[in-house]
Amino acid sequence: MTTMKRSERIEVFARTARTRSENFPADTGVLGRLRAAGRAAFSAAELPNPKTEAWKYSRIGPLLEQGLLDRAPAGAAATARPIPGLDVQSIAILDGIPQPLPTFTPGVSVTSFAALSGAEAAAVETHLGRLAAVSERPFVALNAALLEDGLLIQVAPGVDVALPIELLLAQSDGAAPRGVHPRVLVIVGQGARATLIERHLGAAMAFTNSVVEVVLADGAQLDHLRLALDAGRGRWLSALDVELGRAARYHLWQAQLGAAFRRNEIRIRLAGEGAEVTVSGAGLTRNNAHLDNQLCLEHRVPRGTSTQVFRNIAGETSRGILNGRIHIHRGAQKTDAQLHTKSLLLSSRAEIDVKPELEIYADDVKCAHGATLGQLDANALFYLRSRGLDETAARTLLSFAFLAEVVDGFPVDAVREALRPALAQAFAAPAEEDAP
Amino acid sequence: MSKNLGQLDRMVHGAYEAGWTTDIESDTLAPGLNEDTVRFISARKQEPEWLLQWRLKAFRHWQTMVHPEWAHVHYPPIDYQSISYYSAPRRPGEGPQSLDEVDPELLRTYEKLGIPLHERAALAGVAVDAVFDSVSVVTTFKDKLAEAGVIFCPISEAVREHPELIRKYLGSVVPFRDNFFAGLNSAVFSDGSFVYVPKGVRCPMELSTYFRINARNTGQFERTLIVADEGSHVSYLEGCTAPQRDENQLHAAVVELIALKGAEIKYSTVQNWYPGDAEGRGGIYNFVTKRGIAHENAKISWTQVETGSAITWKYPSVILQGDNAVGEFYSVALTRGMQQADTGTKMVHVGRNTRSTIVSKGISAMRAENSYRGLVHIGAGAENARNHTQCDSLLIGDRCGAHTFPYIESRNPSATVEHEATTSKVGDDQLFLCRQRGLDPEKAVSMIVNGFCKQVFRELPMEFAVEAGKLLEVSLEGAVG
Numbered sequence: 001m002t003t004m005k006r007s008e009r010i011e012v013f014a015r016t017a018r019t020r021s022e023n024f025p026a027d028t029g030v031l032g033r034l035r036a037a038g039r040a041a042f043s044a045a046e047l048p049n050p051k052t053e054a055w056k057y058s059r060i061g062p063l064l065e066q067g068l069l070d071r072a073p074a075g076a077a078a079t080a081r082p083i084p085g086l087d088v089q090s091i092a093i094l095d096g097i098p099q100p101l102p103t104f105t106p107g108v109s110v111t112s113f114a115a116l117s118g119a120e121a122a123a124v125e126t127h128l129g130r131l132a133a134v135s136e137r138p139f140v141a142l143n144a145a146l147l148e149d150g151l152l153i154q155v156a157p158g159v160d161v162a163l164p165i166e167l168l169l170a171q172s173d174g175a176a177p178r179g180v181h182p183r184v185l186v187i188v189g190q191g192a193r194a195t196l197i198e199r200h201l202g203a204a205m206a207f208t209n210s211v212v213e214v215v216l217a218d219g220a221q222l223d224h225l226r227l228a229l230d231a232g233r234g235r236w237l238s239a240l241d242v243e244l245g246r247a248a249r250y251h252l253w254q255a256q257l258g259a260a261f262r263r264n265e266i267r268i269r270l271a272g273e274g275a276e277v278t279v280s281g282a283g284l285t286r287n288n289a290h291l292d293n294q295l296c297l298e299h300r301v302p303r304g305t306s307t308q309v310f311r312n313i314a315g316e317t318s319r320g321i322l323n324g325r326i327h328i329h330r331g332a333q334k335t336d337a338q339l340h341t342k343s344l345l346l347s348s349r350a351e352i353d354v355k356p357e358l359e360i361y362a363d364d365v366k367c368a369h370g371a372t373l374g375q376l377d378a379n380a381l382f383y384l385r386s387r388g389l390d391e392t393a394a395r396t397l398l399s400f401a402f403l404a405e406v407v408d409g410f411p412v413d414a415v416r417e418a419l420r421p422a423l424a425q426a427f428a429a430p431a432e433e434d435a436p
Numbered sequence: 437m438s439k440n441l442g443q444l445d446r447m448v449h450g451a452y453e454a455g456w457t458t459d460i461e462s463d464t465l466a467p468g469l470n471e472d473t474v475r476f477i478s479a480r481k482q483e484p485e486w487l488l489q490w491r492l493k494a495f496r497h498w499q500t501m502v503h504p505e506w507a508h509v510h511y512p513p514i515d516y517q518s519i520s521y522y523s524a525p526r527r528p529g530e531g532p533q534s535l536d537e538v539d540p541e542l543l544r545t546y547e548k549l550g551i552p553l554h555e556r557a558a559l560a561g562v563a564v565d566a567v568f569d570s571v572s573v574v575t576t577f578k579d580k581l582a583e584a585g586v587i588f589c590p591i592s593e594a595v596r597e598h599p600e601l602i603r604k605y606l607g608s609v610v611p612f613r614d615n616f617f618a619g620l621n622s623a624v625f626s627d628g629s630f631v632y633v634p635k636g637v638r639c640p641m642e643l644s645t646y647f648r649i650n651a652r653n654t655g656q657f658e659r660t661l662i663v664a665d666e667g668s669h670v671s672y673l674e675g676c677t678a679p680q681r682d683e684n685q686l687h688a689a690v691v692e693l694i695a696l697k698g699a700e701i702k703y704s705t706v707q708n709w710y711p712g713d714a715e716g717r718g719g720i721y722n723f724v725t726k727r728g729i730a731h732e733n734a735k736i737s738w739t740q741v742e743t744g745s746a747i748t749w750k751y752p753s754v755i756l757q758g759d760n761a762v763g764e765f766y767s768v769a770l771t772r773g774m775q776q777a778d779t780g781t782k783m784v785h786v787g788r789n790t791r792s793t794i795v796s797k798g799i800s801a802m803r804a805e806n807s808y809r810g811l812v813h814i815g816a817g818a819e820n821a822r823n824h825t826q827c828d829s830l831l832i833g834d835r836c837g838a839h840t841f842p843y844i845e846s847r848n849p850s851a852t853v854e855h856e857a858t859t860s861k862v863g864d865d866q867l868f869l870c871r872q873r874g875l876d877p878e879k880a881v882s883m884i885v886n887g888f889c890k891q892v893f894r895e896l897p898m899e900f901a902v903e904a905g906k907l908l909e910v911s912l913e914g915a916v917g
Contacts, residue, residue: 053506330834330835331834333834343846344849345846345847345848345849345851346849347849348816348847348848348849349816349847350847350849351845351846351847352844352845352846353843353844353845353846354844354845354855355841355842355843355844356840356842356855356857357839357840357841357842358829358838358839358840358857358859359837359839360829360831360837360838360839360859361836361837362831362834363831363832363833363834363836363861364834364861365831365859365861366859366860367857367858367859368856368857368858368859369840369855369856369857370854370855370856370857371842371844371853371854371855371856372852372853372854372855373814373844373846373851373852373853373854374851374852374853375849375850375851375852
């Protein structure tokens with residue numbers, strides 16, 4: 001496998017994907033049409049190469065390994081550990097396939113694409129693939145081309161859903177390599193409010209290529225928590241495309257540990273006046289993990305506000321990447337957009353790459369970004385050591401505090417409580433021997 | 437040491453005479469680019485074989501390169517075959533032995549541009565090596581420089597007189613493989629300046645070159661090489677102006693700076709080439725590769741004020757090779773009308789305790805696009821490296837664009853990098869205050885913009901700072917209201 005040249009591996013990957021897509025039975029429904037569009041777009045697209053600007057710091061090598069496009073064997077099971085003390089209504093997509101659905105609190109409806117009817121079918125028809133268009137990113141096209149099923153999550157207008165909705169994107173246990181392409185469409189109705197907890201549960205040789213589209217109607221609010229705490233497991237490529245209507249609010253919270261490959265492509269579009277977005281991200285990579293966050297915030301209309309805060313730590317030979325782009329369209333006056341990121345390098349063989357971008361076409365705006373890269377405060381370290389902590393404990397404590405600036409802001413108590421031990425454990429884990 | 441200086445002195449003088457007898461018969465070369473063009477240029481300059489071979493290698497490599505598309509600028513494809521690659525002022529008889537013999541027509545043009553050459557040189561203590569259409573026309577203050585042992589001459593002359601230096605340093609910072617425009621320049625560079633400051637010498641005056649583009653359809657491919665030997669110091673000023681013209685003109689310069697152990701190079705630019713008309717027609721395409729390498733304890737400082745050109749594509753950079761090296765980049769880029777600028781810097785930290793500072797001020801008015809693009813790279817060995825970057829953008833009007841594309845890469849846990857960027861506009865309250873005090877809106881905006889740029893202007897040598905302030909004022913005319 002390793003003897004194959006990169007171009008050959010890409011060729012094999014693309015050919016396998018096309019063949020797999022062509023094997024789907026002909027279907028003129030909404031899924032069939034999306035698959036056809038995805039297949040055409042994927043065939044026409046060029047897979048990212050080292051010169052592709054958007055992929056400057058991520059190589060797709062880990063995604064090209066043999067078997068990562070295979071279907072998962074049927075009947076497999078996953079071990080999903082619930083978050084202690086968290087009361088949720090839970091939905092699972094296992095190996096790309098929606099699992100049997102429980103009953104939901106009033107105002108929440110969840111339907112698999114295979115079982116759509118009436119208004120739901122119309123909603124999917126309108127929105128599926130609209131935000132995450134197949135023409136722009138080859139892996140979004142691949143998701144469409146290999147789409148088996150997906151979920152529509154709807155919150156009815158005006159409903160305030162108190163019980164968080166948990167969305168598990170999980171891989172079955174087992175060592176067989178496979179690729180899955182989960183797809184979710186979330187529609188929050190006018191003035192409705194909900195909390196979505198998206199958890200990524202991985203398996204070592206699984207490639208997950210997920211696409212989540214979120215549509216927020218006027219005045220809607222969604223608190224979206226994304227947790228990826230299975231360190232080092234799996235290869236993840238997650239597209240998240242969000243659109244906000246007038247005065248809608250979208251709050252995204254991410255806590256992530258690195259994986260063999262983990263890349264998030266997040267695009268948030270403020271399409272209605274007075275919309276508000278906050279993004280908070282905490283990332284920790286260790287050993288040879290890879291974590292790449294690509295964000296694009298598009299202010300398309302006036303009077304939007306957006307605030308983004310990131311904390312990233314990279315240890316051993318890992319790599320942490322953040323590309324935060326703020327795009328203010330012509331006419332989007334009175335926009336207030338901020339991005340602040342701080343990063344810590346723990347090892348001289350780790351690497352952090354940060355690229356906060358501004359693209360501004362309106363003059364009456366307030367836009368700023370700040371990025372710092374640094375090390376733990378020597379005075380703080382000295383203080384802790386003078387209190388009897390050894391070097392490692394002191395460093396761990398300070399690194400933890402660094403992430404806590406973001407983590408402590410997470411909105412759901414049980415999640416916050418669960419994050420502390422998860423992160424502490426990730427810090428405490430011994431460094432692995434270098435992979436050859 | 438004094439013996440060395442004497443030798444240099446003789447070399448400098450000798451070179452000067454030789455420099456003029458060769459180029460006089462040259463004429464404008466017909467448009468087109470192939471190996472013969474390269475051979476022609478090299479032959480006209482009576483270059484040694486090794487340089488011709490270097491040019492040809494560069495040309496062959498350039499043919500395999502693709503035109504870069506990544507910058508945030510848009511323009512029709514350039515036909516490199518429709519450009520003339522060599523042009524020299526035509527003059528009968530012998531070359532000028534002194535200023536009096538220089539074509540009065542040329543001198544008048546300089547005056548129109550506000551550069552009273554001899555006066556200015558005398559008054560300001562500036563030695564001017566003026567580049568007029570690719571060939572150096574006049575150089576002053578040779579004696580004073582020679583006394584200090586400083587070599588300041590056209591690069592074509594240096595090729596003949598100081599081949600050992602040229603051979604050692606040409607292409608050592610910007611190899612011809614570096615990028616498309618550097619490759620092109622390496623193949624067809626016309627002329628430019630060469631500076632060598634010997635060990636421990638503080639250059640007695642600021643060195644200045646005025647570039648101008650004059651003949652129609654003539655690309656200008658300047659090549660500047662500055663070598664500051666150990667412990668020396670030099671300040672170099674580069675100013676550019678150009679007359680109005682209809683067709684886009686290509687300018688692809690390369691500037692290489694070498695600051696050896698403990699040396700300091702300060703490079704200041706005021707660039708005001710023709711930016712095209714209100715619809716963006718005409719105007720200079722300015723694709724420049726500028727880079728310096730700072731060895732141990734050395735310092736390289738770039739200061740630029742960019743107000744001209746239809747398109748600016750320019751990233752003056754510093755490779756902080758040695759321990760304790762310092763790199764600085766101060767920039768004001770003003771775009772108006774249909775101008776597009778994609779400019780910034782690269783600070784590549786290699787040595788320990790290296791420090792860099794970046795201050796970039798972008799002003800965008802009318803329908804212009806202004807981008808800052810920068811890289812701060814901290815290598816694994818750059819212990820305790822430090823960078824601070826500040827990029828501020830000012831927008832005037834709602835049809836323009838201001839962008840920031842900073843790349844920050846770090847591989848050393850002991851490094852500290854700080855980057856901040858802001859975007860703002862000329863505040864209504866600021867304008868109101870100024871107008872209330874009796875200033876007209878244009879004056880008020882110009883004052884506010886000058887304040888915005890102050891941090892950069894104060895890095896410029898005094899006379900340049902005055903010129904830069906004036907330039908901004910003139911450039912902003914009609915942009916407000």
